[in-house]
Amino acid sequence: RNNRPSPIAAESGPGNIPDEQRALASLQQKAIETFVRRNSHTDISERKDPLNALQVKNGGSKRNALLKWCQQKTLGYSNIDITNFSSSWNDGMALCALLHSYLGDSRVHYASLSPHDKRTNFSVAFAAAESVGIPTTLNIQDMIQQERPDWQQVMAYVTSIYKHFET
Incomplete structure (x- = not known):
């Protein structure tokens, strides 16, 4: 074998x-x-960079894509005209509207706010953001005193709001 x-x-x-x-x-x-x-x-x-997807969706620069997102989220809110990341945010109303669009009246009672009471507006916005884990990186005193707050600081804070709710 x-x-x-x-x-x-x-x-x-x-x-x-x-x-x-x-x-x-x-x-x-x-x-x-x-x-x-x-x-x-x-x-x-x-x-x-959480703005990559937003930039692809809206086109243009990341700054303009985020600005467009802010405009869409605050559409229909009174006393809001977002055209930049500086003077458009100097009374706290835009931050309150943006946060109200996600959190509603339980955290931001938007109808009771006034553009003339900046300190209250920023206090409400920062407290609402902190309540969901978004740390405050802006200074209320700086925001109240400046007609044109530092756009990069404002954009960074708004980016943290976008990142928290959209990514």
């Missing part, structure tokens, strides 16, 4: 996968790695 293994048994044994199966497994592995890499990059990039 011949004690050599048959060629068929050698081809189908463990560790001896036919070439077609090996090629298919390799393609599947590459597809999985590509999928993970693409999705991980998107997730990481949006975590690093």
Whole structure:
């Protein structure tokens, strides 16, 4: 009798996968790695900069995309005309309207606010934001005293509101 293994048994044994199966497994592995890499990059990039998705949606710069989002969220609110991230935010009404659009009257009783009472408006806005975990990065005194608050600081704070509610 011949004690050599048959060629068929050698081809189908463990560790001896036919070439077609090996090629298919390799393609599947590459597809999985590509999928993970693409999705991980998107997730990481949006975590690093939450405005990426908004910029893609609204086009233009990130600043203008965020400004457009603010305008859409506050549409129909009285005493609101958001055209920039400085003077449009100097009385606290825009922040209150933006937060009211998410939190409602339970946290921001918008109808009772007045553009002439800046301190109350900012206090209400910051308290409402903090109640849902958004830290206050603006100073009430600075916001009250300046006709044109620092647009970068205001935009950073509004970005934190966007990130909290939209991402």
